[in-house]
Amino acid sequence: MKNRTDGLLIIVQFFFLFAMPCVSKAQVTDDRIHDLKAGRVQPDTSYIYSLPFSPKSKFLLIQAYNSKMSHAGELSLDFKMKPGSKIFAAREGVVESVKENSDQGGLKSEYMNDGNHIIIRHYDGSVAMYWHLQKDGVLINEGDSLQKGKHIGFSGNTGYSAFPHLHFQVQDASGRDVATRFYTKKGVRYLRPGKWYEAG
Ligand SMILES: [Zn+2]
Structure with a gap:
């Protein structure tokens, strides 16, 4: 039972480590992420x-x-x-x-x-x-x-x-x-x- 849970955890971790960044890369450019991290741009929520x-x-x-x-x-x-x-x-x-x-x-x-x-x-x-x-x-x-x-x-x-x-x-x-x-x-x-x- 423990081994099965560990296996699942590894799959979940794999998804977050590798698959997720690919998803977000497709939507936001690296430059934009860099600027967001540095606090240089705020998302525009204006009307x-x-x-x-x-x-x-x-x-x-x-x-x-x-x-x-x-x-x-x-x-x-x-x-x-x-x-x-x-x-x-x-x-x-x-x-x-x-x-x-x-x-x-x-x-x-x-x-x-x-x-x-x-x-x-x-x-x-x-x-x-x-x-x-x-x-x-x-x-x-x-x-x-x-x-x-x-x-x-x-x-x-x-x-x-x-x-x-x-x-x-x-x-x-x-x-x-x-x-x-x-x-x-x-x-x-x-x-x-x-x-x-x-x-x-
Ligand atoms: Zn005018």
Whole structure:
């Protein structure tokens, strides 16, 4: 009886010593394991947003995190969009505020307060901001709870804006900008300027 148990133990030990590392090697590269062991990378457990526009549509990201033009020190994204493009909720939440009565916009500081927008509060306390929407381009009301992927408005060029685009920005509960990752047609990505992104 004892011998049989020993035999089994050896088989189990063999599995853990040799077979298991082969399984994990297939999923994670040696470099990644090395970095994880050294504490250099943390697994990314952040929320994955949907791109804030309609499925199958594709837009060019002009500015991303800390871009020099108008995002210095700011974690936000500018998608070039012709006015009237459909804007979708990137994450579920409750509509905190909307503005849609402006038709003023341009690169002058006097337009600073003229940007139509939607602000959605998420259930972890963070907010997403969708800026520069067109006049009467908001389809939802303050207090609405909505699902990710809902058509919430139309893009425009109102407020402090150099060209028609959507400015998308997320802040945590204490008002700090947050870098967000997205489902794209090519997989989950943090976005980079100068690239086109298609909603999956
Ligand atoms: Zn912007």
